[in-house]
Amino acid sequence: MKISDWLDEQEARKVDVSQIALPKNMSYDEDPDETVFYKEINPCGLFCTKNHPFSTVERFGHWYYCRGQDKKAGIHSSKMKWRLFIKDRDSALQTAKAHIE
Numbered sequence: 001m002k003i004s005d006w007l008d009e010q011e012a013r014k015v016d017v018s019q020i021a022l023p024k025n026m027s028y029d030e031d032p033d034e035t036v037f038y039k040e041i042n043p044c045g046l047f048c049t050k051n052h053p054f055s056t057v058e059r060f061g062h063w064y065y066c067r068g069q070d071k072k073a074g075i076h077s078s079k080m081k082w083r084l085f086i087k088d089r090d091s092a093l094q095t096a097k098a099h100i101e
Contacts (some may be wrong), residue, residue: 004061032058050076055100064092
C-alpha cells in the first residue's frame with residue numbers, strides 16, 4: 001500500500017494524520033515522488049557523521065511529509081525532532097523553513 005493511500009484511509013477514519021507515525025515497513029518500502037525542499041546546517045564538514053539540524057519536505061502522492069530536527073536543538077544533538085503530514089505545499093514549505101531558520 002502506498003503512503004498516500006494509507007494516509008487517505010486514516011483520514012477517512014477521522015484520525016488526525018498531521019503527527020501520525022508511519023508503520024516502519026511502509027517508510028522503508030517507498031521512495032518519495034519528489035523532494036521539494038532540503039536544508040541541513042552542517043558547519044563540521046562533509047565527513048562528519050553526527051546529528052545536524054535539518055529540514056526536508058518530501059511529496060508522496062498528494063501528501064507532503066515535512067520532517068527534521070529543529071535548528072534550536074544545536075549541532076550534534078538528537079533532540080527536537082519534528083514531523084508533519086499535510087496536503088498543502090505552501091504550508092509544508094513554510095513549516096520546514098521555519099524550523100531551520
